[in-house]
Amino acid sequence: MYRYDEFDQGFVKARVTEFRDQVERRLAGEITEDQFKPLRLMNGVYLQLHAYMLRVAIPYGTLNSTQLKMLAHIARTYDKGYGHFTTRQNVQFNWPALSDIPAILDELASVEMHALQTSGNCIRNVTADHFAGAAADEIADPRPYAEILRQWSSVHPEFSYLPRKFKIAVTGAERDRAAIQTHDIGLHLKRSAAGELGFAVYVGGGQGRTPMIAKKIRDFLPEQHLLAYATAILRVYNLYGRRDNKYKARIKILVHETGTEELTGWIEKEFEALKDGELTLPDADVQAIKAYFAPPNLPSRPDGDALLREAQADDRNFGAWLRRNVTTHRNPEYAAITIALKGTGEAPGDATAEQMDAIAQIAEEYGANEIRVSHEQNLILPHVARADLKAVYDRLVEFDLHAANAGLITDIISCPGLDYCALATARSISVAQDISHRFASLERQEAVGELKLKISGCINACGHHHVGHIGILGVEKKGSELYQVTLGGSADENTSIGEIVGRGFSAEEIGPAIETIVETYISWRESPEETFLQAYRRLGAAPFKEALYGADAKAA
């Protein structure tokens, strides 16, 4: 993992000191709320319905066990005993007092963490494949490049006042687990025919009220030009991105209004001026950062398969967990495991301080000290010996962290919604809980198969509903919650935006409607191997409309 150098440590500490002074002056009445609000947002502090909310950055979703224990400590000491892992691979605390936040930031700095650039019109936390460095299908680890982008973008003077926020995601495998085509810049790390490392570059993806799939503007950018090309994109965006209307200020609108070809021309022209200049990545620096992400020392554990055969025979639940939550590792004696923060009826992404401590301890004992946060709001142990999987599973059972539902219908992405968020227009956690109860039977979930269900409590789409195989958007209509359903979205290498199926459903109707959609899929699929998404792409919306709205389907 990346370790802070003296500059990083000094910079983060200085920012905490500066913010402590700003908070003190605010509480003393020396600065107004209008003056203070942009300052607190730059430090990750929002005001929500019930309290302040602190969003802590987890760069590319990578944590060590000491850091996760610190998050548990903060949850226990300054909050109400839990935290919420987000679709941006960050963590949010829902109840901190403003007067405590400088102390929290001090504690975070002691383990090389901070809340910088988790808000505001700047380059946000760079996200990456949560199986980075472990996945068997990976070309190269995307995290060194995410770290290079983090260093470059941190308080970048030219890009600290962009037209709107800016999100970058990096993946290192053909299978896109980082949803790169829904980001302002998506980078797909790949090798050229000559074996050189570089990136396919996508620009202009995003969700919110105007969902757009990113356009590929470069099939191959050699790795040494990463920062020159990123600077060219940001410079063009900073110059031409709209500032007259915040709803039209993201780069996706610039791409859409300008046209991909013309915009690419502007970017390439800027890149030509920057290319081979001071932004060229020196190979020695790239190698130095890569060294931080060198694979951990994984001792040979050849006894895994025999132990697993025996354990599966004894414990059916363990067998189900192995099928769903264990992912092939580049080292055949190891595995990456998904700890689903999606137990029946739980708020997706929430973890108690005790659960965080337990996962940190398991990572220390069995997981090379590493934990990842996935954008699907789960925690990952990327390096566990197959021979230790049963021991790890048994420990997870103790802390109710053993839901065997990764990739199934109850592995729901959900934003906090109206239960917490000041921007939300409807609840999303309550819908997630209802669906989680309806499909609680693991047999039923497995019979349905892979199905990604995503819920947002407002049009800002933090719950990624546009790219859910089934998406649910909560809005307020005539004073009541109304839920609009989209079908056929996807956030992988074949990204698609879901299509609205028809009129919305009330809070009471939405759960039964989802059951109808799932039963319709089962009755129409060609075989159990045909997934929901494949079936929808073959069938279109008609059978689902018919099932949901009957004779009124055409009107719906």
Place this chain on the structure above:
Amino acid sequence: MKVLTANRLTNGEAVWLAGDHSWAVTLQAAEVALDEATEEKLARAGTAALLKNEVVDVALIDVELDSGALRPVRLRERIRAAGPTNRRDLGKQAELQIAVAA
């Protein structure tokens, strides 16, 4: 029928303006405006509290009577007044439960 609500500056807690000009931690203690003149009085008190840095995000919200108790018209304000609906052990609703149990 309206009441004045805000969040306390120091900890962000949802509060409502009471008849004695203090910021109450429960909706039921709020002073209710039944006419425009009282609404204006509440709004002026809110602006003054904002300037004194007691609270932030001051707003007049619609309420109605439900079995003799004040109830915000919008769900958003009902959740602010009670706490997250998925965590009955947190927020104002938890404090009320503790008070009832005692």
